[in-house]
Amino acid sequence: MELFWFIPTYGDGRYLGSHEGARAASYSYCKQVAQAADELGYSGVLLPTGKSCEDAWIAASTLVPVTENLKFLVAVRPGLMSPTQAARMAATFDRFSKGRLLINVVAGGDPVELEGDGVFLNHHDRYELTDEFLTIWRRVLNESDVHFDGDYLSVKGGDVLYPPIQKPYPPLYFGGSSPVAMDVASRHIDVYLTWGEPPAQVKEKIERMKEKAKQTGREIRFGIRLHVIVRETEEEAWKAADELIQHVDEEAVKSAQKVFSRMDSEGQKRMSALHQGDRSNLEVSPNLWAGVGLVRGGAGTALVGDADTVAQRIKEYAELGIETFILSGYPHLEEAYRTAELLFPRLPVKCKHDENERTFISPFGEVKVNDKAPAKR
Secondary structure, three states, X not given: OEEEEEOOOOOEEOXXXXXXXXEOOOHHHHHHHXXXXXXXXXXXXXXXXXXXXXXXXXXXXXXXXXXXXXXXXXXXXXXXXXXXXXXXXXXXXXXXXXXXXXXEEOOOOOHHHHHHOOOOOOHHHHHHXXXXXXXXXXXXXXXXXXXXXXXXXXXXXXXXXXXXXXXXXXXXXXXXXXXXXXXXXXXXXXXXXXXOOOHHHHHHHHHHHHHHHHHOOOOOEEEEXXXXXXXOOHHHHHHHHHHHOOOXXXXXXXXXXXXXXXXXXXXHHHHXXXXXXXXXXXXXXXXXXXXXXXXXXXXXXXXXXXXXXHHHHHHHHHHHOEEEEEEEOOOHHHHHHHHHHHHHHHOOOXXXXXXXXXXXXXXXXXXXXOOEOOOOO
């Protein structure tokens, strides 16, 4: 099992939809979050993409030299980037980071934002373009003098002179719930991602994806994107969930849902359907809370509960086939520590640590009366 964290390059805070307790996405703050995740032993971090975020490639490249083991899940954007240029960027980043790049393939889901970036394709055509993009991207990192003539993209003599460290290329991650998106994933993707839907829905999606991959002769791993609100007691956790949205009024919910309704992302539709803008019953599955999705696009659910319960819910997803858990919490710096301290000891986490180095606050907590280490619980 791998646990990833999240770099909040569009801002952070203690409350959703409020200036109260808000934090800017400064370089200094993002560096603190990245270094905390690195020190705590998270396998990697996801950097979001879109016009509301700082550029993921530039942000990640500034965080590589201030971290040691952390991998960076960074988006390529078919339709916004040339596949050969994106391949060169990936190869350079992978070499300069000593193999710490992961690729997040994002076709986009908001037609209004995409038009602002010069993309005027419908949902189906965007994924057809993505298929051609990944065909070229994968080939130029393995071959020279690549020729490709498609319906959307053409390359004549494509080449990447300096290869990446990871072979055959940095792993491709991808999330898409529509049939055409899953078809693309079955042909190209290494790790298929889902947002935090209830386990029954995730199971059905994994089974469909496995069948599609089998038809193409490929094996695919699976990951999930979730928020997490974990505390020492169940009562504290649910109180923290309520506090997170205490400044979210009905007008904010209506405004957010209006924006979500214009999107053609199947994943966003599935997220919105979990709560339909109704805050009266947000626990959509045991300990799975849809409150974040009232005003936040994309990943809109959180696992809420005490440490043992949240760890058990994570294990239930793992039993379905999920290996990578991309987590986040508000605010991201403090919650990176809290999540690691409460969940890592309860999960079979793949974690790099030098046993001689201090972890968390010290090797064993604060030393008492100068020479007595606290006993392990």
